[in-house]
Amino acid sequence: MKNVSKRISCYSADTAGICSALYELGGLTVVHDASGCNSTYSTHDEPRWFDMPSRIFISALTEADAVMGNDEKLISDTVKAAKDLKPEFIALCGSPMPMMTGVDFDAIAQEVERRTNLPTFGFSTNGMATYLEGASEAFYTLSLYFSEKREQRADTVNILGATPLDFGLNGSVEAIKAFLTENNFRVGACLSMGASLNDFRMLSEARVNLVISQSGVKTAKYLYDEYEIPYVCAVPVGKFFSKQVLKALEDPSEQVFKNGSGSEVCIIGEGIYSKSLASELLYKGIDANIISPLETDKGVLSQNDAQVYSEEDIRAYLKEKKPKTVIADPLYSFVIPKGTKHYPLAHFAFSGRCYTSKILNFIDREIDIQI
Amino acid sequence: MLKVCPKKNISEITSEAGKGFFESGLEYNPPARGVWNIVHTGMLIPEAHQIFVCARGCLRGVILTAAEMHAADRLSWVSVEEENMYDGTLESDVVDGVSEIIDGLEKRPRAVLVFLSCIHLFAGCDFEAALDELRGRYPDIDFTDCYMTPTMRTTVSPDVKMRIQLYSLLEKREVNKRAVGILGNDIPLEEESELVRIIKDNGFELKTIHNCKNYDQYKALSECFLNITFLPAAKLSGEILSKRLETEHLYLPSCFDFDELDSNYKTLCEKLDVDFSGVEKERKAAKQALKKAFSVVGDTPIAIDFAAFARVFGLARLLLEHGFNVKYIVAASAEQEDHEDFCYIKEKYPDIEIYSPVNVNMLYMPQTEKGNVLAVGQKAAYYFATDNFVNIVSEGGLYGYHGIVRFCEMLTDAFLNKKDRKRIIQHKGFGCDSCIDEV
Numbered sequence: 001m002k003n004v005s006k007r008i009s010c011y012s013a014d015t016a017g018i019c020s021a022l023y024e025l026g027g028l029t030v031v032h033d034a035s036g037c038n039s040t041y042s043t044h045d046e047p048r049w050f051d052m053p054s055r056i057f058i059s060a061l062t063e064a065d066a067v068m069g070n071d072e073k074l075i076s077d078t079v080k081a082a083k084d085l086k087p088e089f090i091a092l093c094g095s096p097m098p099m100m101t102g103v104d105f106d107a108i109a110q111e112v113e114r115r116t117n118l119p120t121f122g123f124s125t126n127g128m129a130t131y132l133e134g135a136s137e138a139f140y141t142l143s144l145y146f147s148e149k150r151e152q153r154a155d156t157v158n159i160l161g162a163t164p165l166d167f168g169l170n171g172s173v174e175a176i177k178a179f180l181t182e183n184n185f186r187v188g189a190c191l192s193m194g195a196s197l198n199d200f201r202m203l204s205e206a207r208v209n210l211v212i213s214q215s216g217v218k219t220a221k222y223l224y225d226e227y228e229i230p231y232v233c234a235v236p237v238g239k240f241f242s243k244q245v246l247k248a249l250e251d252p253s254e255q256v257f258k259n260g261s262g263s264e265v266c267i268i269g270e271g272i273y274s275k276s277l278a279s280e281l282l283y284k285g286i287d288a289n290i291i292s293p294l295e296t297d298k299g300v301l302s303q304n305d306a307q308v309y310s311e312e313d314i315r316a317y318l319k320e321k322k323p324k325t326v327i328a329d330p331l332y333s334f335v336i337p338k339g340t341k342h343y344p345l346a347h348f349a350f351s352g353r354c355y356t357s358k359i360l361n362f363i364d365r366e367i368d369i370q371i
Numbered sequence: 372m373l374k375v376c377p378k379k380n381i382s383e384i385t386s387e388a389g390k391g392f393f394e395s396g397l398e399y400n401p402p403a404r405g406v407w408n409i410v411h412t413g414m415l416i417p418e419a420h421q422i423f424v425c426a427r428g429c430l431r432g433v434i435l436t437a438a439e440m441h442a443a444d445r446l447s448w449v450s451v452e453e454e455n456m457y458d459g460t461l462e463s464d465v466v467d468g469v470s471e472i473i474d475g476l477e478k479r480p481r482a483v484l485v486f487l488s489c490i491h492l493f494a495g496c497d498f499e500a501a502l503d504e505l506r507g508r509y510p511d512i513d514f515t516d517c518y519m520t521p522t523m524r525t526t527v528s529p530d531v532k533m534r535i536q537l538y539s540l541l542e543k544r545e546v547n548k549r550a551v552g553i554l555g556n557d558i559p560l561e562e563e564s565e566l567v568r569i570i571k572d573n574g575f576e577l578k579t580i581h582n583c584k585n586y587d588q589y590k591a592l593s594e595c596f597l598n599i600t601f602l603p604a605a606k607l608s609g610e611i612l613s614k615r616l617e618t619e620h621l622y623l624p625s626c627f628d629f630d631e632l633d634s635n636y637k638t639l640c641e642k643l644d645v646d647f648s649g650v651e652k653e654r655k656a657a658k659q660a661l662k663k664a665f666s667v668v669g670d671t672p673i674a675i676d677f678a679a680f681a682r683v684f685g686l687a688r689l690l691l692e693h694g695f696n697v698k699y700i701v702a703a704s705a706e707q708e709d710h711e712d713f714c715y716i717k718e719k720y721p722d723i724e725i726y727s728p729v730n731v732n733m734l735y736m737p738q739t740e741k742g743n744v745l746a747v748g749q750k751a752a753y754y755f756a757t758d759n760f761v762n763i764v765s766e767g768g769l770y771g772y773h774g775i776v777r778f779c780e781m782l783t784d785a786f787l788n789k790k791d792r793k794r795i796i797q798h799k800g801f802g803c804d805s806c807i808d809e810v
Contacts (some may be wrong), residue, residue, distance in 0.1 A: 001449070001451055001467060001471055002445075003450040003452065003683035004448070004449050004450075004468045004471050004472060005449075006447045006475050006476060007443060007444060009431075009438060009443075010427050010450060011427070013426070016428065016431070020451070028399060031723045034398075034489065034522040035398055035729070036521050037428075038399075038400040039400050039432065040429070040432030042402060043404055043435075043797075043799065044431055044432060044435045049402050050793055053734050053735060053737075053738070055734065057397040057398055057399055058397065058398050058400065059398075060395065060396075060729075061522055063493075063522050063526070064522045066522060077395075077396040078397065080396060080397075081396065081397045081731045083732060084679050084731065085732070085734075095426075096428070096490045097490060097522050098435070099453060100456065101493075116638050126428040127427060127428025128426045128450070128451065130427070161414070161432065170680060205728050225801065244378070292617055303674070308584065314778075331438060334443075351438065352431075352435045353435070353439065353807045354439055354796075355806070356807075360763065361485070
């Protein structure tokens with residue numbers, strides 16, 4: 001069965017992706033789920049929880065309210081909290097039980113908006129899709145609502161798709177900003193770490209968008225369609241690949257990724273990050289490819305890369321391809337064949353707090369991986 | 372930043388036992404992680420494997436609970452997709468998924484705890500049929516039904532249910548009239564507690580799940596002629612097990628009232644048919660410990676949270692009656708057993724402030740100025756932003772007069788020495804291994 005795992009972890013869910021994407025934006029985010037279910041997000045998906053308060057709450061859904069369709073409780077509790085906490089917007093998202101009962105989040109959002117006069121968004125998440133889908137919808141929905149037509153600035157680049165789920169809190173996102181600034185770009189919006197709601201309003205000022213995870217792709221496509229802003233999917237890791245990213249930002253039509261067969265190194269992880277790291281290794285003369293167990297834009301993957309999702313399929317792929325080294329989160333160790341070297345590169349969306357010292361910052365720096 | 376903290380003076384509260392002090396609403400989750408969850412509890416059965424069948428969002432918390440406690444090899448999962456709920460494969464997915472996992476495990480488990488979630492129960496999944504099929508396929512493995520059903524918390528909470536299911540694999544055996552069990556507590560009682568000593572000093576064998584090194588020892592828990600519970604959340608577990616195995620059960624609640632403690636010990640001695648020699652020495656030691664702690668702590672404001680002890684108002688009363696300045700209590704309600712002490716405090720100390728543990732406005736509580744506070748419990752330490760705190764959840768293995776002596780030592784130490792609050796309270800599962808300490 002494709003949805004079975006004996007040992008490895010699973011990636012964060014769509015609801016966590018929404019909460020993570022909206023965390024710093026001054027909103028009120030309500031997950032419609034049972035009391036206590038917010039501890040999964042606040043413990044394992046959100047490294048900012050202790051030091052940076054954010055208005056992320058749970059509706060404390062009960063069996064009786066679910067069965068009886070008591071949407072009024074969610075509405076009135078949200079309105080009351082908004083009155084106390086005065087957020088800039090409200091987001092409501094679902095979980096498995098509301099999916100079962102068919103809760104209409106768009107309708108509830110409309111009613112909350114009517115009572116609060118605050119922009120309110122409903123997300124029909126069900127806890128069954130990945131964090132990338134949730135974060136993607138959050139970025140896209142707010143971009144659609146808040147972005148404004150502004151004069152484009154030739155030196156400005158937006159960063160799309162930044163959440164701690166993909167980049168941790170190890171300074172990678174700050175390093176990307178510094179890298180761009182040092183190379184004569186002005187950083188516009190960053191969706192959404194070190195950001196505010198105003199970042200969404202100024203999205204159209206950019207000449208180009210740098211998409212650093214799959215969660216930013218849908219917004220990038222929208223900004224291209226709406227404001228004709230081209231985009232580059234890449235993370236400026238390593239000393240060689242980061243230079244290619246600069247070239248692509250100057251000329252987004254340029255192919256940024258290199259493709260390899262993975263005879264030496266296979267990287268497992270989020271598509272855009274992994275492909276960027278594989279490209280850096282290829283520039284260094286190391287044959288690398290990637291396995292993406294998460295949704296990844298078609299333009300990112302080559303035919304030599306693999307999109308496989310289950311523990312069983314990942315194990316079979318590695319057994320067949322026999323790379324010398326696998327770069328992957330430490331919780332993948334169980335599926336890596338004996339005799340194959342495992343270089344641990346932790347991913348917060350996979351192993352949470354377990355290996356935070358192994359969430360590495362490779363931005364614009366020499367990468368020395370012994371294969 | 373808003374500073375509307377949801378507090379009430381105790382005198383304003385007209386609550387009945389078990390009824391909430393505060394209006395229900397959206398809930399905040401403070402980053403205090405010491406209270407055990409169903410994964411921690413399930414891990415107490417040696418040689419057992421846990422398999423969760425649920426949505427990705429629910430899986431994440433249980434998988435990483437196991438990973439953090441270095442027990443990822445004892446938990447597997449089957450993720451549920453939306454179509455699985457409607458395509459008639461609800462039960463067969465459970466059977467096939469669990470079978471695939473068992474067949475692929477390097478070591479055959481002696482028992483498998485299969486956990487289903489809210490949506491399975493809501494969809495009417497025939498759990499027993501699925502387990503019967505698994506029992507037929509794997510006659511060498513014991514299976515039991517477990518539940519991750521927080522939506523259903525208003526009937527039997529997942530915490531109470533887990534404590535019941537933890538002993539559901541025990542089968543009726545010939546009882547040993549010299550063996551006594553203590554059930555349902557996550558954290559083992561300290562050896563010096565009177566409860567343990569009365570049992571052992573009178574020549575009885577004490578059996579607990581914490582002492583079981585293998586599955587056979589776990590199964591032998593059913594030989595106890597008497598099982599004792601002392602936590603409210605464990606009482607039902609003891610009652611159900613004793614009824615099923617036709618053994619005896621005593622509920623000797625953890626408490627802070629000296630007469631109630633004496634009564635508990637007398638009841639135990641009667642049941643064991645041994646002389647009750649009295650606990651005067653222990654009672655005196657507890658009084659002296661309270662006096663000594665007060666001489667150090669003085670009138671420092673104290674905050675206590677509900678997760679530290681089941682009878683939070685009982686503890687508050689004990690401290691208040693011995694001169695301590697208990698000023699704040701973080702609790703959502705006073706449960707039946709604690710209600711008398713709640714009423715006493717309400718009458719005698721009407722200015723004590725009660726704080727909601729989950730109200731949305733508690734989000735900003737750590738940023739509000741409260742001066743120096745000595746906290747009891749992780750949530751109190753977080754909300755009152757103090758590094759002077761007693762790190763304890765779910766009684767922390769304390770019971771009786773010895774427990775009071777130990778608590779006084781811990782309170783004094785907390786007053787004198789600061790702790791690394793951020794690291795300690797984020798450690799998941801009090802007393803369990805944690806990989807996050809290694810980073």
